[in-house]
Amino acid sequence: MTELPCYLTAPFHSDSILAVESTRTGGFSQPPYKSLNLGLFTPDDPQTIEQNLNQFCVGLDIDRSRLALSRQVHGDQILEVTSPGQVEGYDAMITNLSDIFLGIGTADCCPVLIWDPVQQAVGAVHAGWRGTALQILPKTIHMMTSRFESNPADLWIYLGTCISWSHYEIGEEVADQFPDVFLRPGKDEGKYLLDMKGCLFAQALAAGIRSGHVTASTHCSYAEPDLFYSYRRDGSASGRMMSLVGLRRNH
DSSP, X not given: OOOOOSEEEOTTOOSSEEEEEEOSOSSOOOTTSOSXXXXXXXXSOHHHXXXXXXXXXXXXXXOGGGEEEEEOOSSOOEEEOSSOEEEESOSEEEEOOBTOEEEEXXXXXXXXXXXXXXXXXXXXXXXOHHHHHTTHHHHHHHHHHHHHOOOGGGOEEEEOOBOOGGGOEEEHHHHTTSOGGGEEEOSSTTXXXXXXXXXXXXXXXXXXXXXXXXEEOOOBTTTOTTTOOOHHHHGGGOOOEEEEEEEOTTO
């Protein structure tokens, strides 16, 4: 039996750029959170979550103390990170400092990792339907432009694993916030299927990102229970994956 990976890498992941997303495998959490639950705000045992996080960082050859994490609120606030640590209320973070690794927790929402190879800066975005409707990705790109003089044409974007459109049914009140091109009819009257990743891709292009600079995970958090957590599938019994991006020091 093939061992499932504990993390997946973005195409621009390298010795100098860390760009990864965790899976649910290779950790210590007991069911229903089995096993690599990195959700700091889930009902799982806090000590076990820290054990998972430490193991995850060791596998990536980074120090747990160098993570920058936020308690996400499905908003559009963006933080320029100048030191590692934990904050609250931000759903996107950016930095141009090395040895700080920006972390996004997800269990169906889309983690977006951004890399500027020219200005040497990175960004991490938590994009659920609310954040996507609020244009959090274009706002983050704009903030990198204003703070770091990033040129959107230079940026590389990775749309990480999230729930795929075929499993993401929403009501009219949510559907009304998205262009029709990203909606398909649901099974029932007044229900729709939302292509959140397609919407994020279009927003990236509209913000000036080159189409060849945007890549996306082919996985679905909902459809692959052995590999990913899914809040839509498992509710409060769901753990969280973590996506990290950062500039490695001394490279």
